Amino acid sequence: MAYTEADTRAKLIDPRLKSSNWLESYIVREYYFTDGRKLIGGKRGKQYYVDYLLTYENTNLAIIEAKAENKDPLDGLQQSINYAQKLKIDFVYATNGHKIYEHNLRTGKGDWVENFPTPQMLFERKFPTITPVKEKIIKQPFHFEGNMKPRYYQQIAVDKTLEAIADGKDKVLLTLATGTGKTYIAFQIVYRLFEAKWSRSGTQRRPKVLFLADRNVLADQAFNTFNPLEKEIVRVNGKEIRKRGGRVPTNANVFFAIYQSIAERKSDEFDEENDVTAYYKQYPPEFFDLIVIDECHRGSANDESSWREILNHFSSAVHLGLTATPKRDDNGDTYKYFGEPVYEYSLKEGINDGFLTPYKVKRIKTNIDEYKFNPNDIVQGELEEQIVTLEKFEKQVIIPKRTELVAKTILEQINPMDKTIVFCVNQKHAIDMKIAIDKYKTVKDNDYCVRVTSDEGEIGRDYLEAFQNNDRDIPTILTSSKMLTTGVDAKNVRNVVLTAPIRSMTEFKQIIGRGTRVFDGKDFFTIIDFVGATNLFYDDAWDGLPQEQIDDTTVEGDKGADKVKEPKQPYGNSEDSDTDAEGKSDAKRKEKVTIDIRGRKLKVIDIETTYVGEDGIPLKTHEFLEFLVGILDKFFHDEAQLRELWSDPVKREELLEKLRAMQIDEVQLEELKAIFDAQESDIYDVLAHLAFNLDIKTRSERAFAVHYRKYIEKYHNHKVREFLNFILERYEKDGVKEMGSDKLSSLIKLSGLDRNELKEAFKGAANIREGYFGLQREIYR
Template sequence: MNKKHLSERDICTKYITPALQKAGWDIATQIREEFPLTKGRIIVRGKLHTRGKHKRADYVLFYKPNIPIAIIEAKDNKHSIGDGMQQALGYAEMLDVPFIFSSNGDGFLFHNKIATDGIIERELALHEFPSAETLWQWWSEHRGLNEQQNTLITQDYFSDGSHKVPRYYQLQAINKTIEAIAQGQNRILLVMATGTGKTFTAFQIIWRLWKSRAKKRILFLADRNILVDQTMTNDFKPFGSAMTKIQKRQVNKSYEIYLSLYQAVTGNEEDKNIYRQFSPDFFDLIVIDECHRGSAADDSAWREILEYFSSATQIGLTATPKETKEVSNIDYFGDPIYTYSLRQGIDDGFLAPYTVVRIDFDRDLSGWRPDKEMVDKYGNQIEDRIYNQKDFDKTLVLEKRTRLVAKKITEFLKQTNRFDKTIVFCENIDHAERMRQALVNENADMVAQNSKYVMRITGDNEEGKAELDNFIFPESKYPVIATTSKLMTTGVDAQTCKLIVLDQRIQSMTEFKQIIGRGTRINEEHGKYYFTIMDFKKATELFADPDFDGEPVQIYEPAEDQSPVPPEELTEPESVDGTPTPETEENGVDWEEVDIISEPEGKNSIRRYVVEGVEVKVAAERVQYFDANGKLITESLKDYTRNTLTKEYATLNDFLRRWNSAEKKQAIINELSEQGIFFEALAEEVGRQSGKVFDPFDLVCHIVWDMPPLTRKERAEQVKKRNYFTRYGEQARRVLEGLLDKYADEGVTHIEEPQILTIAPFTELGTPIEIIQTFGGLEQYQQAINELEQAIYSAEAK
């Protein structure tokens, strides 16, 4: 057989895989073909979404099931031996593997990142492919690993056949951490965006260290009860009876894996005695979840635990490193050993992208000043000054503004889905309660069905906090809308949350990332592929900040003056960068309970004025979309389509050549869809103007090159007028006429699949095999389909 006629898959099966087996690679445990790396970015336009092109390596070779060591990119034999190398190098960077190969079936081009002889790339014959042991030996020697270190590094991760397998970035995070510990590093920081599986990654790290007996007693710390409980019942479940949760005033030292709410072992002296019941060298390993919060400060309770158990290896997990002039976890843990950002997660298709609905009110833009000696609804004389956005809902409440926010939220849900889980972030508890009331009134019909349709979930309200699990649980219908201040900023795994409302001024990048993280999880089972951010207070301007998704940079500077703030300067709890801190329960204080009051109760309180009759109107409203690269799209859908297509095809003739030469038109349609071309939305937009239905080919030609579009029925009629079918026999002609009618009704992609022969009217003409034999066989049948498609679209060239 001529090798040039073989497909890429045939080259793999007949040449590459046999070469690997002859070199001693185990096909069951060491060779992974078509290894998935990414899922493809989700691209959103209006109510439509699609996935961009995913990345998949033809081969990933593993020394052990947890250690990828080589990449092979295969091409068919029409390509040169090295044509896949650049693609393979990109995959190798994602997996951090040192050995990269490209092949077309004739041999291999070998790229050796750790070559010591100065020759990075060389060609190898098929029989010269190196063994797994050879590659591992080269890699171990390069890193200077001894036998004991290799034993730890090669310890398998947990797998029971049904348990999920780590994604490429999780593999990197796990392996880099294990290797660092093997080489003696005891302070490690991992930065992974919310929703990318920090806890699962931590579990696999702990499992490998525990199973290898490198670490025998391990403490996992989190700052929310729900996080500890979820961890025990989900990711950490395989630890079984070796695992326990530390409760207040209860210590049992017979376990090996301990999980704790850090407040349970810190606080007053009685609480502190709990962790002091453990000797300072009791734990070999401590893993701190969300270490950007309490542990970042030098004098925090977390830091106190870490310093008490200072001999233990300590791993910090965070989505948003806390870095200010006074607070630094990089100062404590060191630079991140691995970072996987929000942008990477969205680009790879593991995190949900977002659209932004930005709404500005007239009073927010121009401010408001009270009339002379004006009083609020409680009879308090309002201080005469200009109030603007930073005052609203803190020192001044415009009740009609609150109602307008609630109205816009409700309008959006009515246009999409009244049961889409929604979190409304408010300035404080008082604001969250007023917003709850306004939303109840706007959604009176839904509240009449179930009073829990809208709930305030804040730290001071037991009824609301009791519903947090129901809000998070995808199967629970209620609550649907949650108003909050700080309680749901972090640690809330709301997989089905589709709308995040920002009626809170946010100037802290850390807090902004935490809030956005509430919507980034994908849940395909419940139709959650993307989410919407509705912004009333310009918070989304932080997306434009270059630091939004940048690498964490240490800016910690020892404070010169650590003197306490005078009591008269204390108002609301604030972080060191001037924004409210996430709610904690440290030392028994729930910071959400510290609030500005509307009635004067003491010398240091701040009055909040509540004003009834001031009109508030929408000044501007716009929807913002993001392209396949995550950049803001400012042009219309038509303009975006035109600009995208002209980058791919310089002229109409270029597009026509590509269209007519494609074996299946669906392949081109899929390629364009992966670039964010939404044919359904374009068809609706063009169809509204003309009242007609067009298929993708005509939409592209019309929108991009201004060609008059033809409907499918018009194209089908043109083919019939040309007496196209006279060259075929009666039976074949009846089949092709039926296919042409199917094209007119349903489009070109439906006639390209042989399965269409299993439905009427073709079933009246015989079985699919009999029909295909009418044309002389499958190859001749496919050729007839291709010629029919050329006839359908040939009118465009005339």
């Protein structure tokens, strides 16, 4: 009798590994490397794993696909190769314990081998010409704290970066989606360089590292992430500089700063003799071994930026850029400066792997998405154009009633206590939106909706910190413009609202990233779009390499935290320095026009909900229907089979579970009813209509048919009839969602009938369940 797969592993494969010097500490069995895509109801999609992961010297070297003794060892080879590509592993072995097939991903070729290679042999094949410095860096372990270990893509990002540094690269770029832990990756890189005592000069010592950000909130988050190295770290900010009499700190190994602070002049006078005009110049050019540039797309690649001046000063250091969205335009090409990323991990991958939260899109249109000139509407200013489009709203034209309509609609589209960020055109628009939301809100708390912009200073940062606290409900809604596009590590954001047109793919990706962080009970987040910004999902650059020619994302100053003298435009534009398509600022344009729409009722005219497929692009309604119709025949071939599945609560749940695995959940199915104007019908009828073009019946019609056929009357006991009538009424009112196999006990309680009397009336508990199931079969008869 042939061994099972489990026996094959234990009795055939494990001994062969042992004979090739693979110790237990080098072997990870059933290595799960994804969490499974998040589905509705707290469920997860399929998790990916490999049978064996072989590691040596803190390096993942190979995976093994194991088959039962009597199976063809090549059966799972292609899947294993796909997994190896994802894990960036060079060698795959497929075996049934007797025969071993080796596939080399570097050459793309494979062959049968007699035995597994030893750990040292595989390590040398991966690194055929390794230097002592590189070997020392690679062999350093990760820092583990509690149960927290690097995810597979974080490990790859760290390894690829360390290999590049060890190979002598001057500039390294990592591109990972927002919410995937770039700062944690940076910490692991620095930790392993510390342990290896690597320095740029080759001296055996811990390196000096500068972590650069452009906002205090980002620098503070990074500082906290590096807490395990608390004795090695220091902030370079106004407080520290003042404490040292105007001198920068030098007694640490990891320095955290925002560009604005260290680019500040020590005085208003330029000191030609010493040429010391900024705090960073107090550090010798060779002081730092590594500079980590957070959100490096925001200006470090700009030839004219103050950020670039800092990097040029420390040109001898390795420059490591971290970004979710590399920028490629005439004024700041991230790739031109850093080169191609050594590793990329996209939003789509993060969602499908289950490390980021999926989203759905609600595109909302109103009857005032453009304005046609009417002289009676003008309250203030002069309108130069006959038709004003959304692009000009709030920048050139203010329509308070539209702001109120949008605010009211936002509140109608969200659950009252769902944390929500509303992105506005500018700071004035953000306060107008806050006031409009206050007008229509049902929650009385004064801090329910707050504005968080640069002008709010310390108050705004306090509100942001409270918003990020997942144990607090208030504040619930933040209105902002540019400030919250990055640096908001708020895991429980349920809604991202777009009320400002977005032309930059870079900025769009950053904004969408505000909702992607995973949180318990958060199955998805919703993008509510009033301006058509989500059309960018269909751009070729979405979830790929940005190709568009765009202006730099506006960056605002981080006021109030560091009282070092405020810089004179060290980078970008301020949050409110709106520019039009020709680059003319508000200051050079005429005053804004205020319009009061008269004699016309403003209203929402369309709300389209779209869902996102595995490619990361929202499906249009007809595409979603085509997709659904295309997969339904995988689960049933005719109406009789669908009826059999749906009318049995257990089989119905199994069908719904299979649909969830295809990214189709009950929320989507419920919203399908609105498409067919069938809100009073059952999901079953919508599915039957889609698959077999059958007429859609209402729940009332189905309940009437049960009475018409006198199904319940066949039971003579009045308690039985009373209970079944109660169930039928619940179905007619609430639908099949409340008639699951696990709902029977609660339904008995809700009916008000005595359980023991009901048990006696049905002549046993099993018959109650059979009566409950039987009624459902009759409903769909």
